[in-house]
Amino acid sequence: MPRPQKKRRVCALPEIRGFSPEGVPARGVVEMTVDEYETIRLMDLLGRTQEDCAVQMGVARTTVQAVYGSARRKLAEVLAEGKRLEIRGGEVTLCEAAERCCGKNCRRESCERGVCRHGCRRKQA
Template identity: 55%
Template sequence: MPRPKKCRRVCGLPACREFGPRGMGCAGEPVVMGLDEYEALRLIDLEGLQQEQAAVQMGVARTTVQAIYNTARRKLTDCLVNGRLLRLQGGDVEVCERRAHCPRAGCCLRRSCDKERPED
């Protein structure tokens, strides 16, 4: 029996939840990226954290962050190359209470994943 999925910590929800080609129809079904995948991209590519640091901030193992990051990159590349709509939603995540003051791990307050569910 597989281990239960760990709740992943994210420091805020994205302001925009859908991205796609402008002025033309999108090819195929939308690509759905989980909020944990979005957070991994944000921490590693935008904030410049190492995978180990991102793992601590998200509350998961480094190998988990690596897998999440690789999946997110594949989805993003699919959207860019094939002109598909990218939709950010879902995932087993908890949102940091103090996201404006959360540049590194340690300030996020742990809560049960069931208490806060971002829109699926």
């Protein structure tokens, strides 16, 4: 019997949960999980390393590597084959500090000197 999948921590649920090709009917649907979306956001948008992403999500680096690979394959399928992308599902939990986030690995303003006014710690680069 396989062990249960560990929940991955995400900063927030995506505001936009789908994309479609413009001007033509979609040729199918690709479903991306919220944790796959989060790895793309952290690594490609924010430039974080796999190790930083793993710490933020509370999983092993090898898990991030597998999730990231899956997410990139899905994005390639959407772009190359004109499919609709839907973002939903996955074993995730919202970051406990999401409402008062210091900016560690997210879009919000980054912390000064590694510690924000909320007491969150940020790994020094």
